[in-house]
Amino acid sequence: MKRVQFGHSPVPYLFVAPQILIILIFFLWPAGQAVYQSFLLEDAFGLSSQFVWFRNFEDVLSSDSWAKSAVFTIVFSFIVAFLSIAISLFLAVRADEIIRGAKSYKTLLMWGYAIAPPVAGLLGSMLFNPLMGDLYILLNSMGFEFNHIQNGNDAAFVVILIAVWKQISVNFIFFLSGLQGIPKSVTEAATLDCKSAERRFWTITFPLLAPTTFFLMVINLTYAFFETFGIIDVSTKGSPGGTTATLVYKVYVDGFLGADMGSSAAQSVILMFMVSILTIFQFRFIERKVHY
Amino acid sequence: MYQSKLRIITNHLILILGSAFMIAPVWIALASSTHTREYLFQNGLQMWFGGHFLENYGAILFDPAATKGRVTALEMLFNSMVLGLGFAIGKVVISMMAAYAIVYFRFKLAVPLFWVIFATLLLPLEVRIVPSYEVVSSLGLLNTYTGLILPLIASATGTFFFRQFYRSVPDELLEAARLDGAGPLRFFVDILVPLSVTMIAAIFIIMFVVGWNQYLWPLLMTTDDQLYTIVIGIKQVYNSLYEGGQIPQFPKAFALTIMATIPPVLVVVIFQRMFIKGLVETEK
Amino acid sequence: MATLSLRQTEKTYENGFKALHGINLEIADGELAVLVGPSGCGKSTLLRMIAGLETITGGEIMIGDTVVNKIAPADRDIAMVFQNYALYPHMTNYANMAYGLKNRGYSKAEIDARVREAAAILQLNDHLDRKPRQLSGGQRQRVAMGRAIVREPKVFLFDEPLSNLDAKLRVDMRLEIKNLQQRLGTTSVYVTHDQVEAMTLADRLIVMNGGVAEQVGSPIEIYEKPATLFVAGFIGSPSMNFLPGRVADDRSHAMFSDGTCLALDHDVEAGRDVIVGIRPEHFTLQQDGNGPLKAKVRMVESLGAETLVYLDFGIIGENVTLRLQGTHQFARDQELTLSTIANQLHLFDRETGKRI
Numbered sequence: 024m025k026r027v028q029f030g031h032s033p034v035p036y037l038f039v040a041p042q043i044l045i046i047l048i049f050f051l052w053p054a055g056q057a058v059y060q061s062f063l064l065e066d067a068f069g070l071s072s073q074f075v076w077f078r079n080f081e082d083v084l085s086s087d088s089w090a091k092s093a094v095f096t097i098v099f100s101f102i103v104a105f106l107s108i109a110i111s112l113f114l115a116v117r118a119d120e121i122i123r124g125a126k127s128y129k130t131l132l133m134w135g136y137a138i139a140p141p142v143a144g145l146l147g148s149m150l151f152n153p154l155m156g157d158l159y160i161l162l163n164s165m166g167f168e169f170n171h172i173q174n175g176n177d178a179a180f181v182v183i184l185i186a187v188w189k190q191i192s193v194n195f196i197f198f199l200s201g202l203q204g205i206p207k208s209v210t211e212a213a214t215l216d217c218k219s220a221e222r223r224f225w226t227i228t229f230p231l232l233a234p235t236t237f238f239l240m241v242i243n244l245t246y247a248f249f250e251t252f253g254i255i256d257v258s259t260k261g262s263p264g265g266t267t268a269t270l271v272y273k274v275y276v277d278g279f280l281g282a283d284m285g286s287s288a289a290q291s292v293i294l295m296f297m298v299s300i301l302t303i304f305q306f307r308f309i310e311r312k313v314h315y
Numbered sequence: 316m317y318q319s320k321l322r323i324i325t326n327h328l329i330l331i332l333g334s335a336f337m338i339a340p341v342w343i344a345l346a347s348s349t350h351t352r353e354y355l356f357q358n359g360l361q362m363w364f365g366g367h368f369l370e371n372y373g374a375i376l377f378d379p380a381a382t383k384g385r386v387t388a389l390e391m392l393f394n395s396m397v398l399g400l401g402f403a404i405g406k407v408v409i410s411m412m413a414a415y416a417i418v419y420f421r422f423k424l425a426v427p428l429f430w431v432i433f434a435t436l437l438l439p440l441e442v443r444i445v446p447s448y449e450v451v452s453s454l455g456l457l458n459t460y461t462g463l464i465l466p467l468i469a470s471a472t473g474t475f476f477f478r479q480f481y482r483s484v485p486d487e488l489l490e491a492a493r494l495d496g497a498g499p500l501r502f503f504v505d506i507l508v509p510l511s512v513t514m515i516a517a518i519f520i521i522m523f524v525v526g527w528n529q530y531l532w533p534l535l536m537t538t539d540d541q542l543y544t545i546v547i548g549i550k551q552v553y554n555s556l557y558e559g560g561q562i563p564q565f566p567k568a569f570a571l572t573i574m575a576t577i578p579p580v581l582v583v584v585i586f587q588r589m590f591i592k593g594l595v596e597t598e599k
Numbered sequence: 600m601a602t603l604s605l606r607q608t609e610k611t612y613e614n615g616f617k618a619l620h621g622i623n624l625e626i627a628d629g630e631l632a633v634l635v636g637p638s639g640c641g642k643s644t645l646l647r648m649i650a651g652l653e654t655i656t657g658g659e660i661m662i663g664d665t666v667v668n669k670i671a672p673a674d675r676d677i678a679m680v681f682q683n684y685a686l687y688p689h690m691t692n693y694a695n696m697a698y699g700l701k702n703r704g705y706s707k708a709e710i711d712a713r714v715r716e717a718a719a720i721l722q723l724n725d726h727l728d729r730k731p732r733q734l735s736g737g738q739r740q741r742v743a744m745g746r747a748i749v750r751e752p753k754v755f756l757f758d759e760p761l762s763n764l765d766a767k768l769r770v771d772m773r774l775e776i777k778n779l780q781q782r783l784g785t786t787s788v789y790v791t792h793d794q795v796e797a798m799t800l801a802d803r804l805i806v807m808n809g810g811v812a813e814q815v816g817s818p819i820e821i822y823e824k825p826a827t828l829f830v831a832g833f834i835g836s837p838s839m840n841f842l843p844g845r846v847a848d849d850r851s852h853a854m855f856s857d858g859t860c861l862a863l864d865h866d867v868e869a870g871r872d873v874i875v876g877i878r879p880e881h882f883t884l885q886q887d888g889n890g891p892l893k894a895k896v897r898m899v900e901s902l903g904a905e906t907l908v909y910l911d912f913g914i915i916g917e918n919v920t921l922r923l924q925g926t927h928q929f930a931r932d933q934e935l936t937l938s939t940i941a942n943q944l945h946l947f948d949r950e951t952g953k954r955i
Contacts, residue, residue, distance in 0.1 A: 028419055028420055028421045029419055029420050029421070029499045030421060031422075032420065032422075032498075032499050034416070034420065034499040034500060035415075035416035035417075035419075035420035035422045035425070036416070036422065036424075038412040038413060038415050038416040039412070039413045039416040039417065039428055041408075041409045041412065041413070042409050042410065042412070042413035042432065042471065042474060043413075043428060043431065043432075045409065045465055045468055045469050046431060046432065046435055046469050046471070048450070048454075048465075048469075049447065049450065049451075049465055049466040049468075049469040050434075050435050050438070050443075050466075050469040050470075051431070052446075052450050053443045053446035053447040053449070053450045053466075054438060054443050054446070056443075056446035056449060056450065057442075057443050057445070057446040060445075060446065110333075113329070114329065114330065114333045117325075117326045117329045117330055117333075118330055120318065120322070120326050121326055121327070121330065124327075128330045128333075128334060129587075130584060130587060131330075131334035131337065131338065132330070132333060132334060132337060133583070133587070133591070134337075134580050134583055134584050135337050136524070136583055136594075137524050137528075137576070137579035137580040137582065137583040137584075138341075138528075138576055138579070138580070139527070139528030139529075139530060139546050139575065139576075139579070140528070140530065141530045141546055141549065141550060142528075142546065142549065142572055142575055142576055143340075145549060145550075145553060145568075145572055146340040146341065146343075146344055146572065147340065148553075149340075149343075149344065149360070149565075149569070150340060150343070150360075154356070154563075155355065155356070155359040155360055155565075156360070157343070157359065157360050160359070188336070188337070188340070191333075191337065192337065193594075196591055196594060196595065197594075197595060200591065200595045220322070245439075249439050249441045249442075252441060252530070252531050253530040253531065253546075256530070256531075256534075256550070257549075257550055257553065271441050271442065274441075274442065274444065274445065275444060275445075275531070278444070278445035279445065279448075279535065284445065287445050288445065288446070291442050291443055291444075291445065291446070294442040295437070295438050295442050295443070298437065298438065298439065298442060299437040299438070302436055302437045303437070485683060485685060487681040487682075487683055487684075487685035488685050488687065490647075490650070490652050490672075490679070490681070490685065491679070491681060491685040491686075491687075491746075492687075492698075493651075493652070493671075493672045493673060494650065494672050494673060494677070494678065494679050494699070495673065495698050495699030495702055495746075496673035496699055496702035496703050497673075497698075497702055501702065505687075505698070506687055506689075509689040509690075510687075510688065510689055512689070
């Protein structure tokens with residue numbers, strides 16, 4: 024921390040109080056509640072409940088629908104993270120080389136950050152609307168027999184496409200600033216040593232961007248896990264038959280629409296556990312970077 | 316640096332395609348929102364403007380019937396603004412203060428409190444959404460701005476941004492201020508806050524966009540139309556597109572989508588430099 | 600105006616590391632005392648303890664007749680100039696200088712008078728409305744000094760104030776600080792790791808090493824009679840040469856392992872293991888080849904006004920520096936003959952490193 028700090032004073036307590044208060048009421052209490060509920064089994068009318076230890080967890084972990092959703096979430100997250108990182112890295116490298124019009128391209132590629140995931144979902148579902156969606160019509164006229172309403176893979180394709188589209192701008196911003204952070208002299212030295220631009224990229228630029236890429240990988244996985252809720256809720260709603268429901272979406276469906284509180288809470292707790300690991304991973308990494 | 320002509324041309328080509336890919340969906344929505352529903356139904360989505368801009372946008376802004384509820388898009392925009400601003404202001408103020416306490420003071424509870432704050436980073440609202448709803452409901456805060464905003468602020472991302480920033484402020488500044496007779500409050504008000512202005516602006520912009528774009532939480536806790544934000548309103552409109560056996564009101568739905576998109580996009584584009592600086596430097 | 604006294608001042612950090620081992624120091628009213636030493640010697644810690652930025656874990660520090668151990672930094676009536684200036688970047692230079700006075704409740708008129716006076720002394724009048732970032736490094740340093748001057752404190756503290764400046768500016772500012780300090784007559788403590796800066800500025804020089812004040816005295820005293828091997832090696836550039844040897848039976852010579860003898864003028868018992876210290880400028884080149892020391896030239900650096908010759912003395916010492924006035928030409932591996940003068944040799948005990 025700081026070499027010099029203020030000593031005894033009521034100020035820190037006063038300053039940290041609002042944050043702690045909000046955390047206590049709106050974070051610790053609900054989180055505790057989730058853990059508590061995950062051990063309870065409610066009857067069909069929600070009138071009484073009994074303590075069942077880990078039964079909810081056992082039920083969740085052994086249920087087919089959860090396993091299906093877990094597999095989908097993981098596959099979906101990695102595909103989304105990989106694709107959006109790859110596309111934005113490609114664009115950022117080109118944008119970094121541009122001299123004329125660099126600012127315009129930057130603006131054109133970064134503004135998407137401001138679009139809400141559900142809005143992205145709507146735009147996507149509009150393009151895939153069977154009545155008039157351009158992409159739907161295009162894919163079918165090319166003979167793909169595309170039908171995301173009934174075909175799970177096609178539905179997953181739609182969700183992935185939208186999720187990748189939405190995330191490109193964030194990755195682009197980070198990659199471009201990462202590229203611009205590479206000293207000119209290094210790039211110049213590399214051009215003297217290596218003729219092929221592609222080789223230069225893989226041997227010099229990409230390794231130098233590794234911290235950014237790694238960081239973005241974590242960010243993108245977190246995004247695919249959580250923030251795609253909005254996309255899914257307005258595009259496929261997890262259909263057909265739950266094939267495109269991520270774990271977070273399933274918590275919502277089971278808890279709010281299905282009113283199975285115990286199971287939903289158990290799912291929440293499992294998710295908390297998973298995401299904690301991801302965040303600790305990310306945090307340790309960020310902290311280490313700060314000390315450079 | 317030397318670049319071949321070919322490379323320069325392909326670079327531009329790739330970036331133009333990339334930009335088009337990003338813009339196309341919004342462009343189509345914008346163009347399609349200026350036609351009548353009959354026209355769209357017969358001719359599909361449109362790439363160019365029609366003559367019904369004022370009609371469609373006027374309707375959703377001022378006529379509750381066009382948004383399928385009891386609130387107009389104008390009221391939804393107001394709610395979104397309240398959410399965006401309230402979230403951004405709350406987050407900035409609270410996290411600035413908390414980060415100040417953590418970085419600049421040696422006090423007994425510093426370590427446990429730090430871990431409590433850190434813990435909030437582990438669990439996004441999405442995973443504790445059901446119990447959060449119950450807590451807010453039992454506090455009687457459903458359908459209130461307070462209930463809408465406060466649970467979203469409970470995550471400490473902002474605190475860590477400011478903590479990072481404060482740690483980069485040279486120690487000597489505090490030392491000089493102490494020799495100049497400034498106490499903890501005075502140092503905060505006279506030195507630290509003015510020093511943080513760009514940082515505050517950057518975080519404010521990011522948080523405004525994040526707040527404006529909130530979906531899941533407002534969806535759950537605003538059962539009353541009066542509190543619908545525009546992002547929630549869109550879903551409502553899209554859900555009722557096929558009701559009543561009429562031709563779906565796509566143009567107005569697109570108009571609403573565009574209205575929801577414009578404010579955050581404008582903020583991000585206008586304050587681009589500040590926004591990118593904030594995003595890149597705080598996340599690092 | 601005040602004296603500054605340190606009595607057995609100690610600093611032990613919470614992790615048990617002892618940074619200062621009981622420093623005793625009396626700095627007279629109006630004196631400029633310089634703390635010099637390598638990094639990590641505790642000089643900055645000591646300065647920060649005087650300022651009140653570090654707690655004192657043993658002994659006491661007095662400003663005038665007051666023990667200040669428990670007094671807050673702002674109430675000690677001291678002012679400090681930091682290495683990186685520590686100017687408030689969002690305030691104008693005027694506001695930077697005025698801030699401390701404002702916090703102490705001075706009237707606007709009084710503040711204005713003091714700031715303008717200090718600005719006049721430091722030639723900053725034209726820059727008062729600007730922000731620190733619009734100034735050059737030297738000007739920023741002046742603002743930082745102005746901030747200290749306006750307070751009219753009992754003691755000025757300088758924490759390596761010149762180390763962020765380039766070489767030329769450093770020399771100019773050095774003179775300026777010296778002038779200013781003499782003009783204001785304020786008791787000052789100045790920390791630096793640069794021994795040239797230390798020698799030129801100090802009324803009283805304190806050489807520190809490993810949390811101990813190795814020697815306190817005037818710059819010339821310390822140069823001429825370094826109390827320890829460390830001080831001898833640290834003060835003077837290029838450094839003093841050290842040759843390990845033994846006092847001969849006649850007590851008037853030092854003998855080296857290859858049989859070389861140098862005449863001594865010290866009161867020392869026979870057979871004692873010693874280290875003979877010879878400053879590079881205290882060798883005399885014997886063109887006729889008559890002299891006790893034979894050496895081979897390894898490298899020559901011509902600086903114009905003087906020439907530095909790096910010599911190989913064989914088993915006595917492989918890296919000995921010789922400083923000659925004017926320009927000289929030597930070939931690599933050329934053999935030189937040197938002599939020394941007895942009363943210019945420094946003798947240190949090989950065990951304790953203390954001066955004999």
